[in-house]
Amino acid sequence: MFDIAVIGGGVIGGTILRELTKYQLNVCVLESCDDVSMGQSKANSGIVHAGYDAKPNSLKAKFNVLGNKMMSAYASELGVKYKNNGSLVLAFSEEDLTVLEELKTRGETNGVERLSIIDRAELNRLEPNVSDNAVGALYAPTGGIICPYELTIASIGNAMDNGAKLYCNFEVASAKKLENGYEIISTDGNKVSAKIVINCAGINSGKVASIFGDDTLNIKGRKGEYILLDRESGDFVSHTLFCTPSKAGKGILVTQTVDGNILLGPTATEVENPAPVTTAQGLAFVVDKVKSMCKNPPLFNSITSFAGVRAYSDKGDFIIEKSAIAENLINVAGIESPGLTSAPAIAKFVAEEIVAKMTSLVKNEKFNGKRTPDYFFKNLSIEEKNELIKKDSTYGKIICRCEGITEGEIIRAVRENPKAMTIDAVKRRTRAGMGRCQGGFCQPHVAEIIAREHNIAYEKVQKGGKNSTLLVGKVK
Amino acid sequence: MKNNYDLVIIGGGPAGLAAALSAYDNGAKDILIIERENRTGGILNQCIHNGFGLTRFKESLSGPEYAARFKTEVNKRGIEILTETTVLGFNKDKIVTATSPVYGIFTVQAKAIILAMGCRERSRGALNIPGSRPAGIYSAGTAQKYVNVKGYMPGKEVVILGSGDIGLIMARRMTLEGAKVHAVCEIMPYSSGLKRNIVQCLDDFGIPLYLNHTITEIRGEGRVTGVTISQVDEFKRPIPNTEKSFNCDTVLFSVGLIPENELAKSAGVPLSARTRGAIVYQNRETLTSGVFACGNALQVHDLVDFVSDEAELAGRSAAEYIIKGATIHDAFDCENGANINYVLPQKIDKNASENVKLFFRVSNTFRNCTIKAVCGDKVIATKKRLIATPGEMETLIIPTEKLKEINGTLTLSLEVNE
């Protein structure tokens, strides 16, 4: 029996899991997909928000500002790429400028440091490609960018290195109340028991709560669509550019990613069905908006498009509390934006302020929070690389030519916690297949490595997701 | 392996192999070919269909057979080849950096370099087709690799987007392997593939080709379950109510090839925005002295026979550079005019000692037309064509004696005859 089972292997479940391994607890995470970070934590903007957006005194405001302050150290300990690139909220009218003043005041109330309003000339200096129609901007130097799935994978991987267990393909379907906790049953009939359950199931957290008898959560979906541009255009902007928020919403953003691509989006459409599919209208909307924000955006360099679905609560704020109805259940739900930014702060709060009141927490002296970065090879000197290649020649062989990823790095991703079982899982850990040819060349090789390492038949290798086999059989 | 060579050739496809032979036979014998894969032959290794070598050998060979003829000759001459070795970069001083499981990361000093890295396929992302991102979406070349090299079928019910040659060839290949190809759709009013491939790969198997059509949605969660195609208007916008739906488990993309030039770009070799390959003189030297380019890395060829020709020219020029020293160029520019997409070479030496063959592609399908190379109001060369299509590379010869008459930019254009 586990002390604690976390449901949902997103960034929230992942950072909470890792936080719990700092104590002498037997913990696990149950994830319905074949890999971690398959929900909103896979497809979002990756912005470490400064914290001027959220309503003062909300949980969003509190955890955003705290999370923002923690992120740099948190990321560096886990070897996750993070960049403090600064955010700019663009104003296109006098009216917008008034809104920016309000944002600035709100941000200061929330505890955001060093906010300032800059004029056109200064904006030009910071971002020469901004549209000539921009009249000024709110500058938030504490804004940053991070790779959301890298953060999730690293948190869960590090938690596993510290003893946590990961159950993938475990979709929580029902639960049985035990004397001292729950027996949790998956759709396939697998069972895990735990004394305390932490519900971090994103879009499904309402459903999951009701499985444990708590019907109070009302979680809805709002989809966002994106277009990603080639690294070749990576210097188009360096800060994250937002539009001034209006009644119509936050509008879309233009940002660099930590891997040097340019990301455009997201849209915001209410959805009943949370399938992350892109639409012609959505992508056209992004294109139009970007054209109004920037001069000659290099849209010809688009390499892919994708969508993510925000899981928000009808309460308009994060829900982070012990269920009032179901015993031993903690709900961490409705974690929409700025949830990624807030994750480290939420995790700390859940462990120290909620779990600590339900069970006694004893420090795990063996906890080691450090993780070797997935991209460690890239950062080695040539001498160090050659040292490694001498010991393990697979590091001398390039598999993904667009991103320059070696066989050694792919093998490592397949073996390290949390093990990559699919093509997409390898891609999220190593970037193999994420470049401009989108896996055209390396996919057959990556599939071979997965088949070999996990000892499965070549034609059984999956792209990622249920029933996503790449091949249908041998040729005649 | 040594740490310096007269000539380093990047890429051991048909271009790299032919360039090596020609450089060797023209006196530059100290050559290293660097190839990323575990064998030379390039993309030909996966092209097991016939039709290679019709021009050069007057025979219809398969891709591997065509490549084998060159490999044999290269081996006879004892030219050094490093396989499983990827070039990571080179610089203006012609120091080439590469990595291999055997040697690790190493550098070699070259006197001259030939770029023969081939091309890559444009991916789905470049088109931003809406929908989900399930398994079952491949570029035609990837599918070709699965079927012909690995021996596995990527799917059974197929829709192909784009009518490039690889897509057409794969339509036939998948059909022969028992798959059902429901449609090939092409957004342009014409196919970008060779006429012979349309006839032999689609018509002969009753596979419909929908011109002026594109895929407007891809469906499926784990694996593709279907697509919607729509007709497009003259601005390539989908026309409402022309949607057709297909149930399929596979979508292949054959939407164009792009010369592979990351290396050239980072070495500062100037590229052409039109071909996306290097800008070259008629001898295939780039604007970086001593660096030459040929094959699909320079311009996307339809036929490997022309790749070999071009590579021989580059190999010969590199040998001359190594033996005689750098050429001082005194050249005029060569540009595309009306109805022409690009022309290569972009620069021609006034004192070139041989006829110069211009390679180009027209921008649409034209019937009964004249192609003209003009300098000012002087007509330098012309050629009449009954039909010219973007899918087939065209050539025009500028005789040496005419070069003297050119005292400004040479412009190539196409006029439709009345």
Ligand SMILES: Cc1cc2nc3c(=O)[nH]c(=O)nc-3n(C[C@H](O)[C@H](O)[C@H](O)COP(=O)(O)OP(=O)(O)OC[C@H]3O[C@@H](n4cnc5c(N)ncnc54)[C@H](O)[C@@H]3O)c2cc1C
């Ligand atoms: C378009 C978009 C843009 C965003 N931009 C930003 C941003 O720039 N900055 C920022 O700070 N935040 C941003 N966010 C918010 C951020 O992405 C989320 O707050 C964060 O990812 C939430 O993580 P999570 O772990 O709660 O949810 P998820 O990542 O969705 O994780 C939930 C997990 O639970 C699993 N699960 C569901 N049901 C079950 C079940 N029955 N059994 C087992 N497992 C189950 C799912 O498979 C999933 O892996 C954005 C979100 C979206 C959608």
Ligand SMILES: Cc1cc2nc3c(=O)[nH]c(=O)nc-3n(C[C@H](O)[C@H](O)[C@H](O)COP(=O)(O)OP(=O)(O)OC[C@H]3O[C@@H](n4cnc5c(N)ncnc54)[C@H](O)[C@@H]3O)c2cc1C
């Ligand atoms: C998928 C595909 C299918 C095709 N099918 C046909 C067909 O059916 N019929 C036809 O006539 N033509 C076909 N073509 C066109 C064909 O590519 C050319 O005719 C010919 O193969 C081009 O020769 P090449 O040597 O320029 O390029 P390639 O054959 O592509 O050879 C380039 C070589 O360079 C190597 N290389 C690249 N970068 C590096 C590096 N950094 N370091 C080391 N080595 C490197 C590659 O591994 C490769 O072996 C096809 C092209 C593609 C892309």
